[in-house]
Amino acid sequence: MDAVTAxxxxxxxxxxxxxxxxxxxxxxxxxxxxxxxxxxxxxxxxKKLVTGFFLFNxxxxxxxxxKVSRFTDFYEGPIFMKRRTGSDECPGYCLREDCxxxxxxxxxxxxxxxxxxxxxxxxxQTS
Numbered sequence: 001m002d003a004v005t006a007x008x009x010x011x012x013x014x015x016x017x018x019x020x021x022x023x024x025x026x027x028x029x030x031x032x033x034x035x036x037x038x039x040x041x042x043x044x045x046x047k048k049l050v051t052g053f054f055l056f057n058x059x060x061x062x063x064x065x066x067k068v069s070r071f072t073d074f075y076e077g078p079i080f081m082k083r084r085t086g087s088d089e090c091p092g093y094c095l096r097e098d099c100x101x102x103x104x105x106x107x108x109x110x111x112x113x114x115x116x117x118x119x120x121x122x123x124x125q126t127s
Contacts, residue, residue, distance in 0.1 A: 020062035028070070035124040036060075041097040042068075042116055046085060049112055054119060055097065074118045075111045083108045 014024040016031050025031035036059030043065065045052040050069035057063050084090045084107035093099045094109050100120050103110040 016064065016066065018058050018060060018062060018064060021058070021060035023058065023060065032119065032122040033125045035126075037064075039100070039116065039119045041100070042094070042112065043097055044094040044109070044112075046083065046094075046109075049109060052112065054116065068112060068115070071115050071119060072111075074115050077111065077114065079111050080106045080108050082106075085109065 014026055015028050017024045023036075025034065025037075031037060038057050039054060040057045040063065041055045043053040043055060045068075050067065050072060052068045053065040054068060054071060055063055055065055084105045085092075085094060087105075089105045090107065091101075091103060091105065093101050093103050093113060100116050101113065102117055103113040
């Protein structure tokens, strides 16, 4: 078995580690509270919603993709069973990666939009 450095072990136990600069966040709260991390969008996976990605930019100029499933516990409302994508009631927000608006449709995708709003409004640490 290969020897593991303390830095590698820390990265393995971290909530997230930046692949570009190596910055590491030990918890989800630390990640979301970092002023150098900004939600920039959502990459939908329509067949299995929780395998889509929330996209975050880091201050080192990289984008990190984290699975939606890591954040779905932030939502406590109804989850609709039918997808409305492409219908008359669908505003098409999920088709635009950079759109952070709540979806008014009674669509199975709508709850993801609400999670995005929670992430986007997450309070950032101040120095």
